[in-house]
Amino acid sequence: MALYWKLVIDCGDPNVLADFWAAALEYLVEDPSALIAQLRAAGQLPDAAVVDYGGGQRFAGLAAIRHPEDPFDELSDVGHGRRLLFQEVPEKKIVKNRLHIDVHGGDGSPESLETLVERLERLGAERVKLVDQGPAGRWWVMHDPEGNEFCAA
Structure with a gap:
């Protein structure tokens, strides 16, 4: 099991x-x-x-x-x-998460990444920073509605 x-x-x-x-x-x-x-x-x-x-x-x-x-x-x-x-919990988030979720969508192309990020924004997420490491990958660091970091790739 x-x-x-x-x-x-x-x-x-x-x-x-x-x-x-x-x-x-x-x-x-x-x-x-x-x-x-x-x-x-x-x-x-x-x-x-x-x-x-x-x-x-x-x-x-x-x-x-x-x-x-x-x-x-x-x-x-x-x-x-x-x-x-x-x-x-009663306290607000203060520092960066030590654990986060990566959301993957599409085929990894810039167009599919943009489509995913726009969908997440419509749901209430916010773009924070684009990370572009060339051949190693490209993704957006984002915040959920309470400011928790996650990545969209």
Whole structure:
């Protein structure tokens, strides 16, 4: 059996980042509404632990996305494969990330890179710096909506 994983990302607004990264990576935002309803009906989940968002309910301070082809739990919608979990923290990001995501799209041509970067900008990303290392590669360093660095290549 292959291992499954999740990368946990601290942030200010988990739902905004989950929506951005789901669109950027073509993943699915996990929908825990059925689990939340079950837990609330059993009196096991206080109102403060839940937020209304996007027409459904999510756990307060958490949102996750999963790869659409990976297995998942039917009740909780939690992915058992490639997954990103966004976790609310009180402090803002201060320094450069020590870990980042590289988003690849197209055939690596300048035109496909520009198409990818423009799509990411429409989703809320911001260009920071073009890195051109000639034959070794060319990519954009970008910021997601909360200022986390990632690369588009």
